[in-house]
Amino acid sequence: TSVLEAPSAALEPAVVLAVQISTDLEEPNEPTTADLVRRRNKIKKIHKWFGITTWALTTLTVASGFVQYYNQYGWYQSQSTNPCVTGNAWPTQNQCSGTPTGHLTLSVLAGAAFFTTFGLSFAMPDPLGVSEGDSKFAKRLRAHKALRWVTFAGFIAQIALGLVTANSEWFGLDRANNYKTLRAIATAHLTVGFVTWGSLTAQGALMVF
Template sequence: MATLTALMLATPLFGLTLQVDASLFEGPAVAVDRGAQLSVQGVAELEATKPPTTADLVRKRNKIKKIHTGFGLATWSLMTLSVVSGFIQFHNQYGWWQSQATNPCVQGNAIFSQKACSRAPVGHVTLIAATSAAYFTTFGLSYAMPDPLKVSEGDSPFARRLRAHKALRWVTFAGMLAQIGLGIASANAEWFGLDRANDYNALRGLATAHLAVSLMTYGALTGAGVIMLF
């Protein structure tokens, strides 16, 4: 190698050129077994398509469960505020089943502001929208949780509590749909040809049904949460 280097440095001095075969600097070719390469790829593909193990599903369930619980608590908090705002709205417009001439809106005694008597209850509607978004997310997460160990089956105390929780889930779901429908009807009575001047009793009945369903839904949601948290 030293001789080759000396020749490369000396030849330009004498007007000569030295052609060096590049192959001298190349290492020996390494043969790759195509069959072995395909075998490795096959193993990788098999690993990628292999169904999750029970341990994988349990880890997934526990991860989703934490998110589900967080959204459940958020739903309960928002629904609490929605129920309170609903009571205020009902009180302002109808009192506690007072007549058309004596309710707080007519008497000028509406809670917070008289504006709630003549326009859409923006605050209440906003709370209902937020509650609905949180609730239906919680509902969807309950179905995303795998149950490889069948924890809801059997006669253990936890299994019985979980079955009750699932039953109350459907009560809450039905209540959410019903109260949303009743709320839309109450807030848009003119769609059905109703107005406060001529159909006060009918509108009060509709609002009462909306409030009653809301309380039932709130109770079912509270019960479902208490069963699992305590």
């Protein structure tokens, strides 16, 4: 060896390990297409069952809301002729006063299930672009995605209208003096409920048929 050559530096194993760890931290491995497809399939299964649960709970919520509406307002009847006043509330007169606990519980559960389903739809990666193109499935999936915004808006509106309907006194409204106003709000609440249920049903049908 020439005396002019610098001796080669011997690196300690700990130094080599530290450099390797630093490199790994600086350059994380990107998930492969296969990884993303596996992730999508896992989330899709959860999304599907949350969607079915949301539909079932929403159906029960709308049904219980319809009963509540009928008891308090009949077929858009007057203050003196609705079932609660005439003693014909179904299934009992207990539906005419107090907090509608059953309907409230169902609405909270339906909302929780929907917003979870909604969030999962954004968590699913689409590395293969299955929602793109002109295939029948791609078109159905795009329609499914578009309808989720209709359903989302419906749930938000339902929460707002339900809050006013169930707590009218907070807003200075009562059945004795503001019957027609409350009836109009309740009618809007029920109508939005049916529209939301219809949108949700269409979303499910697009993925089933």
